[in-house]
Amino acid sequence: MQLLRFPNLVQEKIFGSLELDELLVLSFCSNRTKYLIECLQKNRFRKIATISYTFDVNYFSVCTQPYYSKQGCRLMFDMRKKVKPMQLFGIGSMISLCRWKNSQYDSSKYEYESSQEQTTVAKAVHSYLYQFFGSHAVYQVFSCIRPPSLEKIDRTHIRVPENTTAEELEACFTASPNQEFIQLNGYFNGNLCPNSAILGAEHLTVNSGGYGDEILLGFRGKRLECKGPFHDATIVQFLNEWKSNRGFHNLESLIINSSDYKSYDRGDIIKNMDVKQLDRPEDILQITWEMSHSCSYSMFSIVPPKSEPSDFRSRDYLIRDGDGEKVSISIENRNVRFALWKGNSCEIINR
Template sequence: MQLLKFPSIVQQKIFGFLQFHPLLILSFCSKRTKNLIRCLERYRWIDIKYIRYLFTNEDNVYITVRGDNIWWPFYISPVTLEQPVMIVMEVFGMRKETPICLHSKRSGFSFIYDKEQKQLVVQGIHDFLFEFFGSSIDYEVESTEHELPPSLKNINRTCIKVPVNTTAEELEACFTASPNQEYVEIDGYFDGNLCPNSAILGAQHLRVHFKGNHGDEILLRFRGTRLQLHATKFHDSTISQFLKEWKSNQGFQNLKSLVINSFNYKKYDAADLLKDMDVQQLDRPQDTLHVTWQMRVLYYDNHLKGSTLQKSIRSGLTSRDYLIRDRNGVEASVLIEDYDVCFALWNENSCETDTNSVIYGAKHLRVFFKGNHGDEILLRFKCTRLQFHSANFHDSIICQFLKEWKSNRGFQNLKSLSINSSEWKTYNGAELLKDIDVRQLDHPDYILHINWRMSISFPSLLMFLFSSSNSFPSGLMSRNYLIRDGDGEKASVSIENRNVHFALWNGNSCEMENLNS
């Protein structure tokens, strides 16, 4: 090959004109060519964060090489009637006997292969890429509910949507080649059955979506550091056993955080679960402790940070209650409310004590949360207008707020409240309002519009939309309203999907609309 005879500076110039796909094809020519490309182009790989193998329906595999400014995709698909015969070629360092070749009839960078040899082909591609790019980047596996992925070596993170009727042994086989992973996520038709001493339970960070099944065995057998279980229910005895074993120093020595969200499947009684646990509280009654940590995930584009790739998301809890572990004195915050159970060590996470902050006294307060709970801010807010974006609230907090306002025991200064939880939480209006004396407008054809203006600071993108004002319009529409005890103050309330809105009538602009006009 004449290219190998050129001076290295000429070779580097030639390679510099080539994008990833032609460079990859060129690397198939010989081992010497591949090593030359690796050596001369290593500076171009420095921004690569991960390679992901996505296994979808009909045995298609999408492979993506990604960095903040790099996106090099290609895919392989099985031989079909459209192209029943493969032209033999050596690609990805595999011999001609391995059934894979470039796809001659499809646009884009793609290959066809014999699906009977899927494990061999995918492992061969992965081995080649691992040698080509090295171990400094992360390698991820993701699958849909159509099929389980094959077991590959040197995988750091795996997200599996379990197909229906999958056995524990079949699921476990996906981790045979890479049993010690940084992050594992299990979703789909997963019923909670795992093999004894499963590799899944040894993942450093484990997230499980259950859809109503019991997660008792997973919690009690987990060997990693961070565990999150969603739509999962637990027996009360299991929660108590976990807390007692941790406190008595008999188990869970590796655990740094636990988050359980049972949605509507199970509600927990904190007083009953903690009654024999010697729970401590922070010394000052006005203090609460915020404990936060980073939970690993598959890489994702964080558009709030300029589309930079992130491999973790922030999680946390806020509580006054904590436990002290016997013998070594390790402290951990615990929170049990409604459908949630949260637990986190102090010395392995970020902790911040919150007192009566001046922030709560701002006349207009807007908070962007990105999925964290805003319960404390809502309950301690002292002024007139409050807005939350991407915030998560426990149902009990929404109920507490409404009941305290209606009974005239709190929130006397509040004129409006807007909560938008984005994808983090959905609210059931009928459930939240069932114990509150909600009134409706007399005429069924009318709805009330309430509008107000929320202050903003400059410079802001909003100044281009509302250039003549230092505020922007907000509002709600609803037929439901509350009457406050004692003074008869009226306020409209709207709870739909991911939004909770509340606004006084006499502190804002009101306009009645006939829905039939």
């Protein structure tokens, strides 16, 4: 290959003139070519902030952020019959390559032969891309099927398919058990495996069709948002365990919104707790924090990870035994809110 005989400065100029997906295609030529691209385009690859994988039944896609410019790319993977085998992404004769364009998107399109191969292809693609972009990028998964369990994933949003068991859902996280953010909705019924990796996510957002008691009592992360019903006794148990310093030491905020499922009896929940109130009756505490959120997933998703402010106001607070940590609580109608003073933004407001 003549390209390999050029001086490094010339090679760097040539590589810099190519789009990112073209560089990937070029890297398939040989291990030496791949190594040169990785070395000479290292600074360019470091500009990739986010890599998003989107999964559906017969396809998946990969999109980098930023996308619009030569810095990023979008790759499409479709299931097709009678695929011509080629050596790509280091997985041998499994998928074929063609170029796909339209007026809005400019993408490389790859094909594989069966749904059983999707997991193998996705793992190989992810491993290959990770070698290029490294650990500085954020890797996220959006899926309306049970996605393959990929290593070193930071964020996952699954629209849980109907009739998914707790074990099947757990299998999606075995390779990346310690994630920054997980969101579950769709047909999620609230059932999880004991000591689930999902409950260890730093930020967890769930929309449950069933009672979420086990989610709350088993949560080990920092911030939890739940849409769905909880038993009053579970809220009482949670608050008592926190106040007595017997659990939830990592928890910084909690929001429960039970919508039309259920209303909570504030008086009954806090009747045996030593709930404090701010000294002056005209004062109310507004507490604010940043909660990770997922954008709506799409096969063309280019939206980077984001966080949005959450807040509430309350005069009620608890003091934890042992260390004196303070937490604001609010129990009103269908909503339960809980947030530490430490680590969150607090402001006294006159009512």
